Amino acid sequence: MDQSDDLTRVPALWFDDGTLVVRAQTTLFKVHRSVLSARSSVFRDMLAFPQDNGGLETFEGCPIVALPDKAEEVQSFLLAIYDSSYFMPPPQPFDILSLLGILRLAHKYDVEYLFKRALSHFDRVLYFDNYPAFLQAAGGPGIMTSQAEPWRPQSQYTDPRLLLAVVDALTQVEAQWLLPVGAQYFLSSLPMLSLLGIPEDLLDGSRLRRILLHRQKLVVQRSTLVGAIVPWGDDVAPDGMECLTPDDCTDTRVDFLTFVAAYNVERDARALDRLDAQNMHGLCGSCASGTFWEQSQDDFWRNDLPDVFDLPDWEDLRAQRAAMLGS
Ligand SMILES: [Zn+2]
Numbered sequence: 584m585d586q587s588d589d590l591t592r593v594p595a596l597w598f599d600d601g602t603l604v605v606r607a608q609t610t611l612f613k614v615h616r617s618v619l620s621a622r623s624s625v626f627r628d629m630l631a632f633p634q635d636n637g638g639l640e641t642f643e644g645c646p647i648v649a650l651p652d653k654a655e656e657v658q659s660f661l662l663a664i665y666d667s668s669y670f671m672p673p674p675q676p677f678d679i680l681s682l683l684g685i686l687r688l689a690h691k692y693d694v695e696y697l698f699k700r701a702l703s704h705f706d707r708v709l710y711f712d713n714y715p716a717f718l719q720a721a722g723g724p725g726i727m728t729s730q731a732e733p734w735r736p737q738s739q740y741t742d743p744r745l746l747l748a749v750v751d752a753l754t755q756v757e758a759q760w761l762l763p764v765g766a767q768y769f770l771s772s773l774p775m776l777s778l779l780g781i782p783e784d785l786l787d788g789s790r791l792r793r794i795l796l797h798r799q800k801l802v803v804q805r806s807t808l809v810g811a812i813v814p815w816g817d818d819v820a821p822d823g824m825e826c827l828t829p830d831d832c833t834d835t836r837v838d839f840l841t842f843v844a845a846y847n848v849e850r851d852a853r854a855l856d857r858l859d860a861q862n863m864h865g866l867c868g869s870c871a872s873g874t875f876w877e878q879s880q881d882d883f884w885r886n887d888l889p890d891v892f893d894l895p896d897w898e899d900l901r902a903q904r905a906a907m908l909g910s
Pocket residue numbers: 825826827828829832866867868869870871
């Protein structure tokens with residue numbers, strides 16, 4: 584092939600005794616046919632050409648295979664194969680973009696141990712056994728990015744394009760158990776302007792519509808929760824749970840609703856956010872216990888959340904998780 588000047592070699596993945604040149608876009612890696620074949624059944628089949636190289640193109644005497652994948656992703660993937668200290672299991676931090684590349688390519692080329700390891704990084708920040716565990720993890724560990732701040736998907740300031748890339752990659756590798764909370768909830772509950780700001784080449788109209796439909800279901804749930812602040816009339820409160828100080832409790836409720844209306848506009852779809860605002864202190868015992876927010880959110884989590892995103896129920900998702908992570 585042409586030894587064009589446009590091609591770049593990656594020094595960390597250029598072995599003088601290599602037996603195979605891998606090309607991705609305009610980047611070249613000189614590696615070993617035997618190593619790739621031992622790690623990946625897909626490469627083993629792909630590279631099972633005869634000794635005369637089966638008529639393959641060569642580069643400086645080495646057979647060359649071109650992969651259709653992005654160069655940066657192939658680089659992370661090959662480094663993970665070659666350098667055992669490069670890609671460690673969690674809680675070791677790892678760059679999220681490189682992680683996405685390894686996840687996709689380990690799945691595509693069937694390198695099971697790397698695939699599981701990549702999944703376990705995502706599992707740590709995107710999977711929660713139950714709603715209380717989710718609340719506890721708010722602001723949790725995150726995954727490193729090339730920026731200074733780790734990637735925290737639950738932040739409403741998270742980069743929507745990155746969140747979308749995570750949803751796509753997890754969908755592509757069929758890691759459905761990471762989707763309801765992890766990816767779909769965080770994506771669909773972003774402020775409307777963040778979603779509308781994603782460029783069309785990344786998010787086409789029909790997909791955006793689907794996300795907005797998901798979002799609408801979350802808005803309804805969130806409104807129901809906030810609506811639970813409306814006082815129980817004597818006729819609906821269970822016996823012994825009637826309001827003890829109606830005037831004070833009404834004032835507190837008005838304060839809370841004002842707070843939600845004024846400061847929580849962008850959180851209108853955050854159905855899983857904790858709602859116990861400071862402003863709520865001042866309710867009588869009956870009203871405070873009657874709001875049932877966390878119980879209501881817990882029910883929503885258990886019974887409805889996966890369904891909001893047209894995913895199987897938690898039981899199926901957990902079974903899938905156990906099968907894929909082996910835990
Ligand atoms: Zn009350």
